[in-house]
Amino acid sequence: MATDIKKCIDNMDIKSFQDDLIGWFVSEQRELPWRKDQDPYKVWVSEIMLQQTRVDTVIPYFNRFLENFPTIEALAYADEEKVLKAWEGLGYYSRVRNLQSAVKEVNEKYSGRVPDSPKEISALKGVGPYTAGAILSIAYGKPEPAVDGNVMRVLSRILLIWEDIARPASRKIFETAVRELISHENPSYFNQALMELGALICTPTSPSCLLCPVREHCEAFHEGVQNELPVKTKKKKQKNVQLAAGIFSDGEGRILIRKRPGTGLLANLWEFPTVELSLDFQRQRDQLAEHFEENYSLAPKIGDSIGEIDHVFSHLVWNIQVFSGQITGEISETPQLKLVTEKEIKEFAFPVPYQKMLKQYLEYKKADQP
DNA sequence: GAGTCGTGGTT
DNA sequence: TAACCAAGACT
Numbered sequence: 001m002a003t004d005i006k007k008c009i010d011n012m013d014i015k016s017f018q019d020d021l022i023g024w025f026v027s028e029q030r031e032l033p034w035r036k037d038q039d040p041y042k043v044w045v046s047e048i049m050l051q052q053t054r055v056d057t058v059i060p061y062f063n064r065f066l067e068n069f070p071t072i073e074a075l076a077y078a079d080e081e082k083v084l085k086a087w088e089g090l091g092y093y094s095r096v097r098n099l100q101s102a103v104k105e106v107n108e109k110y111s112g113r114v115p116d117s118p119k120e121i122s123a124l125k126g127v128g129p130y131t132a133g134a135i136l137s138i139a140y141g142k143p144e145p146a147v148d149g150n151v152m153r154v155l156s157r158i159l160l161i162w163e164d165i166a167r168p169a170s171r172k173i174f175e176t177a178v179r180e181l182i183s184h185e186n187p188s189y190f191n192q193a194l195m196e197l198g199a200l201i202c203t204p205t206s207p208s209c210l211l212c213p214v215r216e217h218c219e220a221f222h223e224g225v226q227n228e229l230p231v232k233t234k235k236k237k238q239k240n241v242q243l244a245a246g247i248f249s250d251g252e253g254r255i256l257i258r259k260r261p262g263t264g265l266l267a268n269l270w271e272f273p274t275v276e277l278s279l280d281f282q283r284q285r286d287q288l289a290e291h292f293e294e295n296y297s298l299a300p301k302i303g304d305s306i307g308e309i310d311h312v313f314s315h316l317v318w319n320i321q322v323f324s325g326q327i328t329g330e331i332s333e334t335p336q337l338k339l340v341t342e343k344e345i346k347e348f349a350f351p352v353p354y355q356k357m358l359k360q361y362l363e364y365k366k367a368d369q370p
Numbered sequence: 371g372a373g374t375c376g377t378g379g380t381t
Numbered sequence: 382t383a384a385c386c387a388a389g390a391c392t
Contacts, residue, residue: 050388057378057387091376094391128390148388168371195388204386205381234384236373265375313376352377374392381385 005173008159008219009180017217018183018190024213025193028200030055033062038188040114040139041072041103047134048099048126052092055199061090072114075100076107084268084349093267098126116140129171134191143187145178147171150198151191156230157202157220166233239316242277244284245309245354246292247361248300248325254339256327257348265313270348272357274320284321296337300325306364311353322357324364 034046069075087096102124133146152165163170183190220226275291292298302325309320
């Protein structure tokens with residue numbers, strides 16, 4: 001650790017810092033569904049859901065997920081389609097695939113008990129350095145660091161750490177600092193309090209220093225540089241991708257859907273057949289038709305353009321032209337290609353852009369055929 | 371280390 | 382409004 005950070009910690013009254021921080025958490029913490037007990041499974045599920053996701057977004061998903069899959073065993077034996085459906089709309093879908101995979105491993109290898117050693121828990125799929133520390137401290141009371149974005153922001157201010165927190169290597173500096181600072185009497189509350197402070201007081205912009213329970217311990221506050229920290233370099237802009245999608249129905253009004261590949265973007269979710277357009281926007285219908293001919297030997301009658309969907313991902317932007325159409329020929333359904341009714345379609349997990357597309361289609365159909 | 375992987379809220 | 386952001390992990 002850099003000598004100036006070490007010096008900063010040496011000059012701090014650590015016991016007083018812990019007491020102020022934990023005391024604040026005891027009285028000011030939010031009531032959250034995953035804080036009702038310390039069931040390692042519930043802590044685990046909540047931590048996976050909370051990765052890069054806001055608390056308010058997670059709450060309803062967490063409650064529903066635990067109603068559907070109350071225990072390790074329930075999730076281990078659950079139908080993968082139903083698990084994905086429960087995650088629909090939460091994003092970062094590999095999280096739930098890894099979670100179920102890891103839960104199966106815990107069920108078999110550890111008799112359904114979540115391991116409590118750093119080595120074993122870190123070996124589980126989807127459990128990285130942060131999640132391992134969070135589960136170990138919150139569920140098992142182990143004094144392990146759980147360094148997320150909140151913790152890096154809070155500690156960068158308290159300890160005046162000028163490292164770029166966008167660099168993956170920076171996390172270790174903060175883990176070292178937490179090992180020096182963490183309360184061994186209550187590691188769970190210490191870690192949670194750092195994150196709660198980051199969420200409620202020590203916010204990215206305009207932190208509420210006058211309400212902060214540990215401002216007396218904060219170097220950035222003393223120096224008046226809390227708005228200059230943390231240092232975080234910007235990310236690059238997303239790339240634009242042009243797509244055409246077809247919502248095609250057969251003679252009985254059933255809609256053609258297909259399952260996306262098991263890896264990559266939106267893996268294993270369902271979609272309406274979609275093609276990436278090769279920068280020839282005038283031939284959208286042709287490219288869509290060619291795609292169907294080549295992949296399914298189908299020649300759908302492509303009808304009206306229903307509309308346009310713009311969807312922003314972390315690293316790219318989709319612009320989708322949506323077409324309706326009719327399927328005339330015989331269609332051989334496979335596990336990846338299905339014809340479903342408007343009622344049945346509710347059982348399949350769709351990414352948000354396709355949910356919007358379906359809504360547009362149903363409104364279009366209602367308006368077209370009163 | 372840099373790119374991949376969602377979505378919705380905030381500034 | 383475009384950029385930024387939110388309890389990261391994996392390749």
